[in-house]
Amino acid sequence: MTSQSVTPDVHFPVERLNSVETPCYYYDTRLLGDTLDAVNTAASHPAFRVHYAVKANTNPGILSRVAAAGLGADTVSIGEVEAAIEAGFPAGSIVFAGVGKTDREITRALRLGVGCLNVESAEELDAIVRIAAETGIKAPVALRINPEIDAHTHHYITTGLAENKFGIAISMLRPLMERCRDSQHLQFRGLHFHIGSQITDLTPYRLLCERINTLRQEYEDFDIPWINVGGGLGIDYDHPDIHPIPDFDSYFDVFARHLHLSPGQEVHFELGRSIVAQCGSLITRVTYVKQGVAKKFIIVDAGMTDLIRPALYQAHHKIDNITSAADAEEVYDVVGPVCESSDCFGRDERLPLTQRGDLLALRSAGAYGEVMASAYNCRHLPGSLFSDSF
Numbered sequence: 033m034t035s036q037s038v039t040p041d042v043h044f045p046v047e048r049l050n051s052v053e054t055p056c057y058y059y060d061t062r063l064l065g066d067t068l069d070a071v072n073t074a075a076s077h078p079a080f081r082v083h084y085a086v087k088a089n090t091n092p093g094i095l096s097r098v099a100a101a102g103l104g105a106d107t108v109s110i111g112e113v114e115a116a117i118e119a120g121f122p123a124g125s126i127v128f129a130g131v132g133k134t135d136r137e138i139t140r141a142l143r144l145g146v147g148c149l150n151v152e153s154a155e156e157l158d159a160i161v162r163i164a165a166e167t168g169i170k171a172p173v174a175l176r177i178n179p180e181i182d183a184h185t186h187h188y189i190t191t192g193l194a195e196n197k198f199g200i201a202i203s204m205l206r207p208l209m210e211r212c213r214d215s216q217h218l219q220f221r222g223l224h225f226h227i228g229s230q231i232t233d234l235t236p237y238r239l240l241c242e243r244i245n246t247l248r249q250e251y252e253d254f255d256i257p258w259i260n261v262g263g264g265l266g267i268d269y270d271h272p273d274i275h276p277i278p279d280f281d282s283y284f285d286v287f288a289r290h291l292h293l294s295p296g297q298e299v300h301f302e303l304g305r306s307i308v309a310q311c312g313s314l315i316t317r318v319t320y321v322k323q324g325v326a327k328k329f330i331i332v333d334a335g336m337t338d339l340i341r342p343a344l345y346q347a348h349h350k351i352d353n354i355t356s357a358a359d360a361e362e363v364y365d366v367v368g369p370v371c372e373s374s375d376c377f378g379r380d381e382r383l384p385l386t387q388r389g390d391l392l393a394l395r396s397a398g399a400y401g402e403v404m405a406s407a408y409n410c411r412h413l414p415g416s417l418f419s420d421s422f
């Protein structure tokens with residue numbers, strides 16, 4: 033053994049990767065398949081329906097594999113709806129959320145036959161009723177509610193608060209529920225919640241269940257066929273080799289134990305990151321190893337344009353040198369070529385002795401990675417490679 037004690041669980045086909053143009057996203061399809069199996073097993077409760085939150089990664093190779101595993105899709109634009117249908121998700125298994133659906137998007141979604149529009153305001157409901165009347169298509173709708181779960185105790189939660197651009201405040205709910213029930217142009221599907229992202233402590237989900245139970249009592253006079261609890265389950269960015277698959281059993285168990293259901297009622301989930309993050313790595317080549325005054329910098333050919341999470345959210349992706357055979361280690365700052373100081377992937381990273389030409393893998397990059405790439409600085413978009421494609 034070298035002094036690098038953890039061998040990556042994802043097996044990197046170094047020879048193949050050495051011959052592709054970098055930066056490039058590499059997807060381990062075996063891990064993706066194992067993750068999808070784990071989700072399907074953990075969510076085998078007859079009332080549970082899992083949708084994949086498409087915004088996490090819309091690479092057609094990812095979408096088609098997730099569709100083939102039988103999940104539905106959760107989308108936030110008509111472009112995502114169309115990409116999901118193209119990849120093989122049945123239209124009826126697609127839910128369409130988003131605070132700013134345009135008339136054109138609503139019309140097209142109804143014509144395509146999406147399973148549900150998750151409505152985020154009274155104004156949007158007005159537009160949907162008008163368009164449903166015009167097109168003669170009864171619109172399936174759910175109301176997105178802000179469950180007002182205390183953010184102070186759980187600092188990750190940023191989207192479930194009362195005053196927020198997302199969703200409808202509980203205090204404003206009743207007239208909208210009545211409208212959904214009474215309008216001949218609407219088919220009321222149920223209630224939708226989403227409390228935030230990268231949630232690794234399950235307590236907020238238990239609190240969400242309790243909040244939903246209370247709401248259901250308050251709205252006993254309504255038929256609520258679906259409860260959609262959103263997504264947000266987090267992953268272990270620090271230890272992708274120790275926790276390649278999130279603990280889906282514990283996650284779904286919270287809902288099985290704490291959410292009270294009526295007969296026939298379905299629970300819908302919208303998981304994005306937890307399904308696709310660990311199977312993806314951004315492969316990048318070392319352009320220079322630069323000696324500064326007190327520091328050594330590794331300058332790589334990937335930048336914030338290829339993976340923006342570190343620059344945007346101060347996120348950290350584990351960095352592996354997948355070509356160095358050196359026993360000796362060195363401490364480096366790993367930075368990209370883009371003209372922004374935030375274009376930095378890691379400070380004081382301990383890596384095996386690294387040279388120009390080595391390949392680094394930025395791990396856990398399958399979610400909110402490739403899909404957020406931009407052409408800033410006239411840079412080319414990164415390519416992608418699937419482990420079962422060669």
Ligand SMILES: *Cc1c(COP(=O)(O)O)cnc(C)c1O
Nearest residue numbers: 085226229263264302303304305
């Ligand atoms: C982003 C989003 C999700 C998925 O979140 P993850 O943290 O990737 O699981 C689910 N539902 C809604 C409404 C979202 O906006």
